[in-house]
Amino acid sequence: MGNNIEGKVVIITGASSGIGEAVAKHLTSLGAKVSLGARRKEKLDQIVKDIEQAGGSARAFITDVTKKEDVDALVKNTIEAFGKVDVLFNNAGLMPLSRLENLHYEEWERMIDTNIKGVLYGVGAVLPVFKEQKSGHVINVSSVAGHRVGPGAAVYSATKFAVRAISEGLRQEVKPYNIRTTIISPGAIKTELPDTITDDKIKEVMQPVLDIAISPDSIARAVAYVIEQPEEFDVNEIILRPTAQA
Numbered sequence: 710m711g712n713n714i715e716g717k718v719v720i721i722t723g724a725s726s727g728i729g730e731a732v733a734k735h736l737t738s739l740g741a742k743v744s745l746g747a748r749r750k751e752k753l754d755q756i757v758k759d760i761e762q763a764g765g766s767a768r769a770f771i772t773d774v775t776k777k778e779d780v781d782a783l784v785k786n787t788i789e790a791f792g793k794v795d796v797l798f799n800n801a802g803l804m805p806l807s808r809l810e811n812l813h814y815e816e817w818e819r820m821i822d823t824n825i826k827g828v829l830y831g832v833g834a835v836l837p838v839f840k841e842q843k844s845g846h847v848i849n850v851s852s853v854a855g856h857r858v859g860p861g862a863a864v865y866s867a868t869k870f871a872v873r874a875i876s877e878g879l880r881q882e883v884k885p886y887n888i889r890t891t892i893i894s895p896g897a898i899k900t901e902l903p904d905t906i907t908d909d910k911i912k913e914v915m916q917p918v919l920d921i922a923i924s925p926d927s928i929a930r931a932v933a934y935v936i937e938q939p940e941e942f943d944v945n946e947i948i949l950r951p952t953a954q955a
């Protein structure tokens with residue numbers, strides 16, 4: 710157990726692309742076992758195949774994080790498959806940016822359901838397990854947009870501010886149970902996330918930031934860093950962005 714990652718069981722939501730996929734592949738290369746949750750089965754199956762071909766251990770469970778019962782099942786299935794859960798990487802999210810005056814109610818609701826409620830369902834599903842184990846690590850994905858609001862980002866930023874508030878509240882509450890909590894706040898990372906933007910004007914405004922986006926491998930290395938610290942050492946937040954990003 711030299712690196713404090715080897716042998717750990719890590720649940721990753723939003724594991725079918727981007728940051729989740731990169732984290733899954735990196736952690737398994739360091740000896741973790743991963744349980745992958747997302748909605749797109751073919752994508753998850755391919756990632757499991759890639760990991761197994763590289764000698765790692767992974768299982769996939771179709772999960773919609775907006776459904777509490779799916780998230781509960783992800784945790785239950787993980788324990789059945791691997792015998793325990795050590796880390797939850799609470800990462801599923803979407804970012805359909807648009808100005809409030811466009812009244813994209815459906816997008817507001819999807820962001821709130823996925824980015825906030827999905828994160829809460831993950832926390833709720835692992836908390837009893839971690840309390841019982843007297844160990845565990847919740848890593849929630851916020852954003853630079855969880856620190857400041859940019860163009861068309863009122864609702865997205867609100868969800869990411871909420872993730873930071875939930876994480877800090879959790880951090881304060883779980884001290885008696887030896888549970889670690891970390892917020893990862895990325896800047897522009899090259900993933901499928903901008904594909905969720907339906908507002909062409911905002912896409913145009915965002916383009917210079919998207920042009921300087923960096924690889925999700927940068928986040929994977931940050932996640933490995935926070936997990937590999939000694940158990941009594943809790944990295945509470947990492948903000949990580951392209952050097953060129955304002």
Ligand code: NDP
Pocket residue numbers: 722723724725726727728729746747748749750752772773774775800801802803804823850851852853894895896897898899900901902903922
């Ligand atoms: P991607 O679009 O590549 O990945 C998003 C993941 O979330 C996919 O695996 C998708 O899988 C999953 N997802 C979306 N909705 C649901 C749902 N209802 N249930 C389960 N899974 C869901 O983007 P990123 O990798 O960039 O995004 C990961 C996280 O990082 C998000 O929370 C995002 O807000 C955050 N982030 C990203 C930044 C960036 O610049 N890329 C910057 C800051 C934060 P599927 O569709 O198969 O369900």
